Amino acid sequence: MRQTIVATTFLVGTAMPLQVQAQETDYPFTLTNCGVETTFDVAPDSAVTIGQSATEILYSLGLAPKVVGTSVWFNPVLPEYAEVNEGIERISDNDPSFESVVGKKPGLVAVQYEWHVGESGIVGTREMFRDVGIPTYILPADCDTKDNSTGGDGTRTGAFETDSVYKGIRELAAIFDVQAAGKELVAELQNTESDAVARAEALDLPDDLSAVFWFSSADLEIDPYVAGRLGAPGYMMAKLGIENVIESDEEWPTVGWESISRADPDVIVIAYMDRRRFPADDVEKKIAFLRTDPVASQMTAVREGRIVQMDAHAMSATMRSIYGLETLSDALSEMSFE
Structure with a gap:
């Protein structure tokens, strides 16, 4: 998980400190x-x-x-x-x-x-x-x-x-x-970033592993906002060898649960956040929906308990996306796909 950034960083595979040369900005x-x-x-x-x-x-x-x-x-x-x-x-x-x-x-x-x-x-x-x-x-x-x-x-x-x-x-x-x-x-x-990828590569994950990222929903009774293939969640999935069941290029398209359930993702990643603009901003309401909805509850990921909670900010294209990659890599190491 995310660790405090320290003043001295180290090269991967060595014990030698990385010497950072200070360069002054030439103004204007x-x-x-x-x-x-x-x-x-x-x-x-x-x-x-x-x-x-x-x-x-x-x-x-x-x-x-x-x-x-x-x-x-x-x-x-x-x-x-x-x-x-x-x-x-x-x-x-x-x-x-x-x-x-x-x-x-x-x-x-x-x-x-x-x-x-x-x-x-x-x-x-x-x-x-x-x-x-x-x-x-x-x-x-x-x-x-x-x-x-x-x-x-x-x-x-x-x-x-x-x-x-x-x-x-x-x-x-x-x-x-x-x-x-x-x-x-x-x-x-x-x-x-490189450590998270190496950890996932060592897991020997299934070649056809798939996932969906659920950010939120304007209402739990309507289609959810899920991650398209080219945003930050798409980056995480590509880095870890996971197929995104959502093929849209939109950042956060709305897709019906019937379509998502037919794709039957192996893993569901849900966002947690303090924001409460929509009912489904609440991660507990997301989990309750997945477990009780007659369609969503039949997905393999729900039945097998392969639901990953991730910082919502990591699902946007930000510095935290790298920590999100780490979160997903760690979560996969705790799962069984047999």
Whole structure:
């Protein structure tokens, strides 16, 4: 399971510390982020985050003292940042207003989802922030290989890869001139990723192993939001040699339980979260539904008890997706498929 990130990382298979060479950012620093070119004359003196992933990356880079406000939370912050997070204002649990973000006068707004800050951003457009002198940065995991103009959660144009997470970490580290911290964090995450894959490969899992990821449902009586094949859950399944029974390229399509039951996945992964926007956000209600619904209860995964609970935030294309890969790998090691 997820371990606290330490200051010194190690190369896989060695006992030698990885020496991270500090590289200073050469200002003015210009980058193109999700199609928008932005120049920083100096490192931002403060930041507001819209999205838990952006918050946790900044914390992981040692930049918590610069974070003056956070928003859009699914679950509690990573344990090692609980204390520092208590001292930082939470502007909103969900979607903040444009005025509440601008009111903090941040040097940067770091964003997880383009639908919050984008061409049709529900918080505001990038142009709106630019017009008041505030630069924005959207995590590449939500725009690389993804078309957000399709509405909803967008459509993947290519499979999510963790390289987009590492790109976001490196670019934020460069913006704030903490590139050594960025290199250490990426190295730690890469080690976690490779260890999880190696653990699964050692299990000799069935070649035709299949799964479905259930995020939530607007109502338990209607079709659930399940993971398409190209998002973060698709990455996890591909890395571990698991077939996704959902073939859609949408990030979170709705699919009927009758169709899912006909596919009869070997494993069901369900999201747990603190958010309570929908009834099925509650993981206990998900479990109760699977065990009592006349259709869903007949699936092999339910009858055999192969239900995995996973951090909802890991099911989005975030840094936590790597910890989700670790969670799934660990869960598979406890299952029998005979």
